[in-house]
Amino acid sequence: MSQPRPASRPVIGVTLDAEQPGGYSKLPWYALRQNYFDAIAAAGGLPVALPHAPDLANDYLDRLDGLVVTGGAFDVDPALYGGGPLHPTVALKPGRTEFELAATREALRRDMPVLGICGGQQLLAVAFGGTLHQHIPDAVPGALPHEQPNPRTEPGHEIAVAEGTLLARIVGRPRMAVNSAHHQAVDRPGEGALVNATAPDGVVEGVEHPAYRFALGVQWHPEYAVDPADTLIFDAFVAACAERAARR
Numbered sequence: 390m391s392q393p394r395p396a397s398r399p400v401i402g403v404t405l406d407a408e409q410p411g412g413y414s415k416l417p418w419y420a421l422r423q424n425y426f427d428a429i430a431a432a433g434g435l436p437v438a439l440p441h442a443p444d445l446a447n448d449y450l451d452r453l454d455g456l457v458v459t460g461g462a463f464d465v466d467p468a469l470y471g472g473g474p475l476h477p478t479v480a481l482k483p484g485r486t487e488f489e490l491a492a493t494r495e496a497l498r499r500d501m502p503v504l505g506i507c508g509g510q511q512l513l514a515v516a517f518g519g520t521l522h523q524h525i526p527d528a529v530p531g532a533l534p535h536e537q538p539n540p541r542t543e544p545g546h547e548i549a550v551a552e553g554t555l556l557a558r559i560v561g562r563p564r565m566a567v568n569s570a571h572h573q574a575v576d577r578p579g580e581g582a583l584v585n586a587t588a589p590d591g592v593v594e595g596v597e598h599p600a601y602r603f604a605l606g607v608q609w610h611p612e613y614a615v616d617p618a619d620t621l622i623f624d625a626f627v628a629a630c631a632e633r634a635a636r637r
């Protein structure tokens with residue numbers, strides 16, 4: 390389902406990963422791959438990076454038409470979804486999660502379009518009231534090797550798109566090749582939320598919530614456009630942001 394390009398670009402916030410001193414800088418720094426911004430701009434949006442400032446979440450959202458919660462080298466604290474003791478593989482970035490959860494919950498309250506990608510999809514599920522598997526190999530017997538070694542520019546497996554979902558309406562296909570690479574996954578999507586994509590082993594690869602105009606998360610990385618249908622996800626998201634901008 391291709392979308393017409395918006396006449397004027399909706400302003401879309403993009404969350405960042407946070408890194409400790411070392412490598413790029415001797416001071417703390419933010420990080421994010423360029424193709425998140427490229428994919429939003431190619432779909433007609435105006436991407437802007439959002440630093441981790443929970444107290445400024447409202448100020449940022451006052452100026453935004455949509456929010457992309459990105460992936461990164463982080464996990465969501467199981468304490469935020471009643472997940473029990475921390476699994477030894479879980480890597481926390483409290484500052485990132487505090488900001489992203491505040492911004493995502495407020496964006497949902499405002500019914501602002503939200504797109505969650507990879508770890509951002511997992512955070513979105515937690516914002517829906519859902520739960521996560523802290524480490525797939527220990528939680529899902531016989532699971533595929535979801536922390537795939539292949540480059541993100543290549544698919545690792547297919548996913549089945551659930552009929553009757555927003556994702557199904559966007560991609561217009563029952564299956565997609567995806568490049569997801571993760572050690573966690575959504576367990577329960579949250580009250581009223583839906584699982585819209587699953588891997589061949591049944592592991593959740595996408596969630597959405599029909600109570601909102603556009604609240605959708607995918608475990609894979611559509612910004613690489615590994616599957617032609619990936620660009621349709623950004624087209625639909627940016628179109629939803631443009632619609633909201635027109636209503637403001």
Ligand SMILES: N[C@@H](CCC(=O)NCCCC(=O)O)C(=O)O
Pocket residue numbers: 422459460461462463464465506507508509511541570571572573574
């Ligand atoms: N908690 C998640 C994190 C997965 C994720 O966001 N990976 C992205 C890696 C960096 C990138 O390509 O953006 C998990 O299940 O591992």
